[in-house]
Amino acid sequence: MGPLEGVRVLDLTSVVMGPYATSILGDMGADVIKVESPQGDIIRQVGPSRSGEMGGMFLHANRSKRGIVVDLKAPGGREVLLRLAEGVDVLIHNIRPQAMARLGLGYEDVAAVNPRIVYLGAVGFGQDGPYAARPAYDDLMQGIAGIPALMAESGDGVPRYVPVNIADRVVGLHAVTAVLGALRHRDRTGEGQRIDLPMFETMAGFVLGDHLGGLSHEPPLDGGGYPRLLTPHRRPYRTADGFLCVLIYNDRHWQSFLRAVEREDLLADPRFASHGSRTRHIDAIYAEAARLFTTRTTEAWITLLDAADIPYTPMHDLPGLLADPHLNAVGFFQQQQHPAEGTVRSMKIAATWSASQPEPSRLAPLLGQHTREVLAEAGYAQAEIDRLAEAGAIQQHADIATTAE
Incomplete structure (x- = not known):
């Protein structure tokens, strides 16, 4: 029942x-x-x-x-x-x-x-x-x-x-x-x-739960909008042979990622220093990440991201969603x-x-x-x-x- x-x-x-x-x-x-x-x-x-x-x-x-x-x-x-x-x-x-x-x-x-x-x-x-x-x-x-x-x-x-x-x-x-x-x-x-x-x-x-932003205050602190969601670079990353959905989000993720791709120099860049500074410079941050992802195949990135404990998923189309091994393992489709x-x-x-x-x-x-x-x-x-x-x-x-x- x-x-x-x-x-x-x-x-x-x-x-x-x-x-x-x-x-x-x-x-x-x-x-x-x-x-x-x-x-x-x-x-x-x-x-x-x-x-x-x-x-x-x-x-x-x-x-x-x-x-x-x-x-x-x-x-x-x-x-x-x-x-x-x-x-x-x-x-x-x-x-x-x-x-x-x-x-x-x-x-x-x-x-x-x-x-x-x-x-x-x-x-x-x-x-x-x-x-x-x-x-x-x-x-x-x-x-x-x-x-x-x-x-x-x-x-x-x-x-x-x-x-x-x-x-x-x-x-x-x-x-x-x-x-x-x-x-x-x-x-x-x-x-x-x-x-x-x-x-x-x-x-x-x-919608405004994400995007009211500084307009939540009176007088407004900014023009509203959540920069990370609005950057044109927020999209699945193109790899050397396909696409991959990756979210490098918190300080640990970025530190692990930059070390894994041998870009420790960016750890000293103040734009990468904190979540707040990354949000303020999100266009440049995501653009650099997008450039890096084109340098390896999807399979190579999966191996690297698994080792660095960074969140990712495949980018499914509809047939891919139907064939997803997790959905099939849990019996999602009947x-x-x-x-x-x-x-x-x-x-x-x-x-x-x-x-x-x-x-x-x-x-x-x-x-x-x-x-x-x-x-x-x-x-x-x-x-x-x-x-x-x-x-x-x-x-x-x-x-x-x-x-x-």
Whole structure:
């Protein structure tokens, strides 16, 4: 039994941020019910899949869930959602609050049927500011939080987004911690509550934790920015025959490195004398290190760095990551059989728990796979479920597939 066994989550999220968060809750044992429209989560279409509805991003962000289809705009759809909300502990959505209010599914509506519920809205912006009603996507959040500008400063001057959905995943992790904290509060007090989790403010704090720097003081002590992260020379080192990721960081590392490469003369250079002085002269420090790394092969550097006890890793591409000997030794990748996709590769829970080890409970659901099952558990009679299906308020996967054919 996972640590969240007995917790039930109604998941009205789509794309990456919310589904990533709810998959973590599901991996920890919560019964997560993913609610989709008849069109399905758009992320189902991203990447190749054998069925056409189970792209890789969807597979990995929606495991450990059951899936139902409810048309919230159809007659009876809202009532289905509210009836399900009566029996859950958590409702998570990433729909703009104004739209949730128009649907009659705002916090007050849901709390009226379940005052103990934890109701989390993952929104783009805090609801007290001028951006409150704006839409939010990962690219937009990276941009407004300053990440492309930092990429330009640390690179070739061209703003770029980080090539992972970093905002979605960072805010998704914050959603998990918020839910766990709110459940703990409810356990102590009996009170449910509404949580608005804004992407912009969350990402602003994430970025500025590294880069606020001297702007933390008033008056400012500098213009902000962490020099070591911003130098254009902070990149994998090119060797004589490839690349290697190396971090020569503290005083001991630098002393060992310079002795190993027979550059003891630089130990007397005041720029190399301390962490502070190296940070102030990081461009020159890293440029010299980059020049030195071109003089040996990758294998020669590995031998030298091992002997000098200096941290390094290989620079993997995606095939290299899949073939990594450590990941394979710990069983990180696992093959499973999906009913629509055949053999698929999944990833294990990274953390090892001495008790209540989280484990994925099921593969990502087909669109509407568990609709009738979940409604029956909520107390609907078979005839009621049939009437809702006829009215278009709900759909089961088999019905969707038949209609498509």
